[in-house]
Amino acid sequence: MRDTVPSEQFKTILAGAKSQYAHVMQKPEPKIYVGLATCGIASGALETKQAFEEALAERQLEAQVLTVGCGGHCYAEPVVIIDHPDSGFPPIFYPNVSPGKAKMLTKLFLEEGDPRFEHLLGATVENELIPSVMTFSRFNLEERVITALCGQVDPEQIVDYIALGGYRSLDKALQSRPDEIVSEIRDSGLRGRGGAGFPTGAKWEIVHRANNRPKYLICNADEGDPGAYMDRTIIESNPHQVVEGMAICAYATGIEKAIVYVRAEYPLAVRTMQKAIQEAKQQNLLGEDILGTGFSFSIEVFQGSGAFVCGEESALVQSIQGKRGMPRHRPPFPVEKGLWGQPTIINNVKTLASVPPIIDKGAAWFKNIGTAESPGTAVFSVVGDVVHPGLVEIPMGATLQTLIFDICGGIPNQKKFKAAQIGGPSGGCLSKDFLDTPIDFDSLADAGAMMGSGGLVVMSEDSCVVDVSRYFLDFTQKESCGKCTFCRIGTNHLLKMLERMTKGVGQLEDLQILKRLSQDIQLGSLCGLGKTAPNPVLTSLQYFENEYQAHVVEKRCPGMTCRELTAFYIDLEKCARGCDACVGSCPTDAIFTTSTRKKGIDQQLCVKCGECVVACPPEYDAVERVSPVSKVPIIEKPKSKL
Amino acid sequence: MTDQAKDELQEILNSIQSELSNFQKERSELIPILQMIQEKFQYLPPEALSLVASHVDIPPADVYGVATFYNQFRFHPPGKHPVKVCLGTACHVKGGDIILENFERKLEISEGETTADKEFSIERVACVGCCALAPVALLGETVHGNMAPSKVEGLILRIEVEKEKARREKEKQNQNA
Numbered sequence: 001m002r003d004t005v006p007s008e009q010f011k012t013i014l015a016g017a018k019s020q021y022a023h024v025m026q027k028p029e030p031k032i033y034v035g036l037a038t039c040g041i042a043s044g045a046l047e048t049k050q051a052f053e054e055a056l057a058e059r060q061l062e063a064q065v066l067t068v069g070c071g072g073h074c075y076a077e078p079v080v081i082i083d084h085p086d087s088g089f090p091p092i093f094y095p096n097v098s099p100g101k102a103k104m105l106t107k108l109f110l111e112e113g114d115p116r117f118e119h120l121l122g123a124t125v126e127n128e129l130i131p132s133v134m135t136f137s138r139f140n141l142e143e144r145v146i147t148a149l150c151g152q153v154d155p156e157q158i159v160d161y162i163a164l165g166g167y168r169s170l171d172k173a174l175q176s177r178p179d180e181i182v183s184e185i186r187d188s189g190l191r192g193r194g195g196a197g198f199p200t201g202a203k204w205e206i207v208h209r210a211n212n213r214p215k216y217l218i219c220n221a222d223e224g225d226p227g228a229y230m231d232r233t234i235i236e237s238n239p240h241q242v243v244e245g246m247a248i249c250a251y252a253t254g255i256e257k258a259i260v261y262v263r264a265e266y267p268l269a270v271r272t273m274q275k276a277i278q279e280a281k282q283q284n285l286l287g288e289d290i291l292g293t294g295f296s297f298s299i300e301v302f303q304g305s306g307a308f309v310c311g312e313e314s315a316l317v318q319s320i321q322g323k324r325g326m327p328r329h330r331p332p333f334p335v336e337k338g339l340w341g342q343p344t345i346i347n348n349v350k351t352l353a354s355v356p357p358i359i360d361k362g363a364a365w366f367k368n369i370g371t372a373e374s375p376g377t378a379v380f381s382v383v384g385d386v387v388h389p390g391l392v393e394i395p396m397g398a399t400l401q402t403l404i405f406d407i408c409g410g411i412p413n414q415k416k417f418k419a420a421q422i423g424g425p426s427g428g429c430l431s432k433d434f435l436d437t438p439i440d441f442d443s444l445a446d447a448g449a450m451m452g453s454g455g456l457v458v459m460s461e462d463s464c465v466v467d468v469s470r471y472f473l474d475f476t477q478k479e480s481c482g483k484c485t486f487c488r489i490g491t492n493h494l495l496k497m498l499e500r501m502t503k504g505v506g507q508l509e510d511l512q513i514l515k516r517l518s519q520d521i522q523l524g525s526l527c528g529l530g531k532t533a534p535n536p537v538l539t540s541l542q543y544f545e546n547e548y549q550a551h552v553v554e555k556r557c558p559g560m561t562c563r564e565l566t567a568f569y570i571d572l573e574k575c576a577r578g579c580d581a582c583v584g585s586c587p588t589d590a591i592f593t594t595s596t597r598k599k600g601i602d603q604q605l606c607v608k609c610g611e612c613v614v615a616c617p618p619e620y621d622a623v624e625r626v627s628p629v630s631k632v633p634i635i636e637k638p639k640s641k642l
Numbered sequence: 643m644t645d646q647a648k649d650e651l652q653e654i655l656n657s658i659q660s661e662l663s664n665f666q667k668e669r670s671e672l673i674p675i676l677q678m679i680q681e682k683f684q685y686l687p688p689e690a691l692s693l694v695a696s697h698v699d700i701p702p703a704d705v706y707g708v709a710t711f712y713n714q715f716r717f718h719p720p721g722k723h724p725v726k727v728c729l730g731t732a733c734h735v736k737g738g739d740i741i742l743e744n745f746e747r748k749l750e751i752s753e754g755e756t757t758a759d760k761e762f763s764i765e766r767v768a769c770v771g772c773c774a775l776a777p778v779a780l781l782g783e784t785v786h787g788n789m790a791p792s793k794v795e796g797l798i799l800r801i802e803v804e805k806e807k808a809r810r811e812k813e814k815q816n817q818n819a
Contacts (some may be wrong), residue, residue: 034647041770074774143671226768227731264677264714265767305712322672322698322713367804383732383773390774424731439773457731475768481711587744587791609791 001184005634010171012345013283014162021163026378029062030084035077035151037070037236038268039229044098045078051099054078055106063110067169069237070223071151072391073138079151080105081124083187087113090123095135107120137406137586143369143395145377146193147230155272158279161240162438167285169359173248174293181252181359182208182214188363189375192313193350194220195426196528197374197475200351206254206335210343210613217250217258218339218346221269222316224308225424225626226475230379235262235269238353239276241452245284245297245352248359250297258297263305273301276317308425308479311453312527313338313346315481326481327527340558350379350454353518369387370396374440378454382408385415385460404458412535415460418559419544422453425479426473426532427467428539448539450532463558466551469536470498476533487530490521494537501548504555504628515541541626556628563608566625567632570599570612582623585615592637600635654683662691662697673700676709685716691819713768721756721763723801725749726780728767744794745779760804762798778816 006014022621026032034040052065073079077096078533082105085092092115096107102120108114115130122133134140144150153160161167173181188202189277197608207215219242223231235242246258248481260277262270277299280286288296302320309315310325313334319325320339338344354376358366367375374396380403385388387409402419404410411417421429430437437443441451459468477491497514500506518534518541525531541548550556558564570582570591575598582599583591590605591612601612613623626632658679665671665678675694679686686709695702709715727733727742741763748753749762756763770778775787781797 037771038770039774042770042778043775043787076773077772077774224768225731226729226734227773229769229773303674303676303677305714307712320670321674322708324667324708326809381773383776384735389732421731455731457735459735464733473733587747587795607740607743609744611791612736614790615792630672 001172001180001359003029003422004172004175006168007171007175007291007293009269009284010167013167013285015158017162017475020159024064027064028085029064030036030082030086032065033068033081033083034065035079036067036071038072039074039233040079041078047099048078048080048097048102051102051104055103056110058574059106059111061106061110065505067154067156068152068576069388070152070156070233070391071237072147073232073317073388073456075388076121076148076390076392080151084110084113084115087115089115089129089195089229090125090127090132093121093124094119095121099291104245105477107161118233134396138409141402141407142393142396143307144393144588145213145357145366145369145376146241146350146379147234147237147391147393148185148357149426150234152590153238153322155237155239156275156279156448158240158276158283158285161238162283163530165360166240167244167283167355168439169356170244170247170251170285171291173251173359174211174291175507178208178254180254181248183356184363185252185358187424188358189373190351190354190366191359191376191441192348193354193454194348194453195423195450197451200347202336202475202508203345203347204249207343207345212343213434214257214342215253216339216344217246217253217255218316218320218344219246219260219352220311220313220316221260221266221349222310222642223263223266224306224311225453225455226516227457230381230454232263232269233391234349234353234379235266236272239273240280241353241356242273242349243276243280243286245355247280247290247297247604248355249345249347249352251295253325255345257300257390258503259300259320259339260304261304261310263306265306270301270303275300276459287640292403294509296554301530307481309481309527309529312529315527317344324481326329327529329526331481354595358551371440373442380437380456382456382458384421384456384458385411385432386458387412396440399438402434403456408458408465411460413607415462417458418463419426419459419465419468420456420463421459421468421472421536422455423450423535424577425476425530426450426535427455428535429468429543430539431543433543434468434522446631447536448542450535452532452547459559462561464502464557464561465547466498466557467559467561468503469540472536473498475535476529477497480529484525484527484530486521486524487526487533490517490524491530491533493517494521494534498537502557503564506552507605508522508552511541511545513551517570531619554628557628558627560625560627566608566627567603567629568601568608568610569624569626569632569635570636571602571622571624572596572598572600574620575599575615576617576620579617579620581617582612585611587611594635602635602637603632646692648796651687651689654687655693657682658693662693665697667698669698669700671709672700672705673712676705676715677701680686680715683719685719686756687716700773705783718754718756718763719760720765723762723782724780725762725764726770727764728769728770728771728778728780729766730776732773732776733769733778736765740791741779741789741794744791745798748794761801
């Protein structure tokens with residue numbers, strides 16, 4: 001795409017934003033940035049922010065407490081960055097800042113100039129005094145395109161985004177021809193980040209050519225996967241990048257109206273998006289005659305009511321039209337007949353957020369990131385048994401090994417890696433043989449998994465693959481809209497079979513039926529939900545058949561997670577006479593005192609919650625976990641004296 | 643239904659009726675209308691659904707069909723202290739179901755129910771979005787991370803203690819007066 005010079009209108013907006021931004025940034029007093037996305041708030045960031053404000057007032061210190069979004073470092077929430085130029089130190093990243101820590105830092109760092117090395121993670125920039133966080137693999141192995149500004153800008157201040165280069169791409173796009181933009185996106189090789197990986201350029205091209213007006217754009221932020229929260233974080237942390245991407249898409253394809261479909265369960269994301277749209281309108285970056293070019297475009301927010309299937313395009317359209325979100329047969333695809341029967345582009349949040357950087361830096365730049373077939377980056381929410389869970393953006397083609405071990409710190413407590421469940425309920429469960437598999441749309445599909453929503457659950461040797469399959473099936477079975485018989489009834493049968501296995505009453509022939517029925521469901525379902533619902537079962541059957549066998553034949557759970565197949569007992573050799581630590585921890589009073597004044601567990605009463613394992617002092621470590629249940633030694637319960 | 647409950651319901655319905663005039667009589671307004679009602683009253687009373695049906699001019703069965711399709715909508719009023727147990731993937735792996743079970747045992751109700759005194763209700767939710775704190779439960783609006791079965795008792799006890807404190811305080815005031 002040819003380069004352009006900023007238009008006069010945009011220059012004025014930019015100058016205004018820069019001076020407002022500089023007004024805040026160039027003040028000499030210290031700046032305290034508190035991450036206030038949902039994850040931060042859940043970890044107590046509001047209390048932390050309040051503690052800073054109180055402590056500053058109490059000590060009569062001048063400092064600004066600023067709100068930013070989420071940088072993806074969930075393990076470190078609440079995250080605070082303190083920029084205190086007078087102290088001579090660079091901006092410093094502090095993890096896990098409790099209100100108490102906030103008061104302490106106010107006194108010792110802001111007032112007395114001691115940054116408290118034991119509490120900081122590192123400096124945010126290279127310098128000679130403090131190691132920079134960029135030397136950590138959690139930071140430097142990431143490649144941020146979509147989440148580049150998340151955690152750096154105030155999501156409710158459009159000036160922050162504009163001053164840091166935002167809306168430059170929209171201005172550039174508006175000075176180009178729509179077909180130039182469509183070809184740029186096509187040449188970049190951008191593929192839909194919603195999971196299926198359909199080429200975005202191809203979608204845009206169809207709608208660009210359609211003469212049927214009006215046309216619509218829907219930004220799909222209906223993130224229903226339990227355990228993936230990147231779309232929410234992007235909207236909460238930097239909504240303007242999405243708004244800008246939408247405006248560019250609309251201009252390129254002749255759309256005048258767009259809808260952002262956000263889950264109502266994400267109240268902060270809904271509010272942030274509404275505020276962003278309003279601010280963009282005030283700056284004439286949305287609305288009538290945008291930047292004086294004659295192009296008009298508006299965005300509305302629609303709150304989705306929580307149905308996983310509405311992530312599917314045609315179901316989402318039904319939902320906006322006030323109906324039950326049931327998918328319909330495609331073709332015709334929404335690009336031909338979508339919302340109200342008109343041509344409609346439905347793009348994921350991350351797809352749209354990738355657009356401004358592509359327009360700014362060009363298709364060739366984007367193609368250089370990632371792999372030839374899947375250019376660009378992927379955002380994952382890595383959760384489960386890892387040291388540093390959180391949101392991670394990596395170039396496509398990085399391996400699971402890099403993602404799990406190098407970036408997220410591997411498995412805690414020296415446990416072994418067992419499996420990675422990638423792509424949520426539609427994805428697959430991959431064994432350690434796949435650690436060197438590159439993460440991109442095609443390699444994952446070859447392994448039987450899929451990119452899906454970008455949820456990644458890491459499982460250690462203490463997790464049970466069968467149980468996780470059961471969990472996802474339980475989810476998809478509930479979320480099935482009920483239209484296709486195979487999906488409605490088949491998933492229910494799969495779930496029943498898996499439940500029987502986790503309870504130790506599974507039968508050997510169930511394993512065959514599981515496989516057969518899974519394949520039938522894939523063939524007999526209309527939409528992505530049904531087609532992919534059996535993926536967790538099929539992949540785990542393929543890579544962890546021994547675990548299924550153990551459940552069915554030996555009634556043993558190798559991860560010791562399935563409660564019906566596991567039991568706890570107290571090793572009388574290790575148990576300390578007279579110690580009562582476990583007794584109070586038991587929610588069902590299952591622990592009794594033996595005749596030798598040691599402890600035993602009444603297997604009838606035990607609910608296998610594992611509290612006694614935590615309660616038992618480490619020097620005794622007497623509570624043992626076994627599977628199958630028959631391995632539990634019998635410990636006589638003394639007859640009650642009453 | 644007691645007379646008082648009837649009056650309360652009538653009041654709710656009247657207020658819904660007046661709110662409805664802010665919405666166009668179109669099918670696409672259906673979900674926003676239901677969301678408005680739930681936001682105001684925390685649940686959808688069955689009588690309200692017929693009001694909505696006549697406003698949008700579709701059969702009540704269609705309204706019911708849409709309302710039951712989506713997870714967001716509730717048909718029973720929640721307790722004063724709603725307990726929400728996260729059963730997202732990370733919480734599941736770290737034993738979220740054990741936490742849910744402990745709340746159920748402690749409060750003697752099942753998930754989706756409200757205690758007889760309308761104090762507590764239990765709901766399961768899919769991912770609150772603080773997976774690093776798993777397992778997580780919400781009591782009211784407060785998020786409690788790294789939950790353990792032994793914490794369940796403490797949380798509920800705290801509310802009961804506060805309630806008892808308020809009751810005694812009130813009694814004292816009454817005596818003084």
